[in-house]
Amino acid sequence: MQDATFPPVMTCRDHAFYLDLDGTLAEIVARPADAVVTATMRDLITRLVSQTNQSVAVVSGRSLKDIDRLMHPLLLPAAGSHGQELRFPNSFTEAKGGNDIAADAVTKIMEFASLSGLLAETKPGTVALHYRSAPDLEAASRNLIDGIAARDDRYRAIHGKMVSELAQRAFDKGTAIAGFADTAPFRGKVPVMVGDDVTDEDGFHMAQKLGGHGIKIGPGPTAARYRLNSVTGFATWLESILG
Ligand SMILES: [Mg+2]
Structure with a gap:
């Protein structure tokens, strides 16, 4: 496996972004309930949503409810609980993934x-x-x-x-991305998965299988082609691709 490199500039309108939350949009904190998406990050995501024609989804281990609380007032298409819960754009109805645990x-x-x-x-x-x-x-x-x-x-x-x-077992971040990639406005765009943790690897594999890219945040082995050092590094890179 070749080590991941710094991601190139990507044209927003041709790409669809799948973003993990903790460790990607928000710094990791001791208690998950205390995590915060900063106003700066929220502003960058708002601009990304606009410049990709709404092709931004949050793909997190958190529940949809928790994702919405952290992203408020943004309400984005999202996959919660590692792809177990899906909320597609347009209808904004929730297509539930798996059953609850016994x-x-x-x-x-x-x-x-x-x-x-x-x-x-x-x-x-x-x-x-x-x-x-x-x-x-x-x-x-x-x-x-x-x-x-x-x-x-x-x-x-x-x-x-x-x-x-x-x-x-049947649902993960990869199956979530495949679901979005088959749906407007994500369909036909180059998928980019950004995440920091092991469960993001399913997302990196799927994005790259669909002709797109994985961007790993922080250290550690990864299948992702690209790497950024930190949440702040991701924000700086986002700023560089936004017009
Ligand atoms: Mg994470």
Whole structure:
């Protein structure tokens, strides 16, 4: 794998942008509830939406509800919970992806969280176990989620930054991008996926398979062709492509 390089200037009107939220549009913070999309970033995204003819979608591990709260007053097409929830443009109706996680699995994760003082979050199609407050519980958290996923082939484990999640296997950020790319106004544009974490790799693969590009934010191995160092670096690059 060749190392990712600095992305070139891209013409906004020919491209469709799929943007992760935490670590891409917002700095990562200790408590996910405290994350903020700055006014500067919101302004850049507003201009990007306008200059791409509305071809910007947020593709995040957060729920749609949470994405909308962070992006407010922007209301964008979005994929929530790693592609489990989809909201297409135009109709703005929600086409739901997967079913929710079965109750016994949810209970197991909630019980572990409450015994260990961790935060468990139920979202459409996934349950997330956040261990940022107790990083020494990383292995135990991963093992719990891996164990449940290994016993039920409807599910897969997703290990992100200080979070392990149980998710429906059938949906990921790649399937979300494929769905948007087949829909106006995204259809016919070169897809660009921007993200910082392991679950963004499905998005990088799909964008590049569809003739587009992946842009990885920050360090770490990636399938993405391009890399930017930080959220601020992404903002600077966005400024450079906006007219
Ligand atoms: Mg992220």
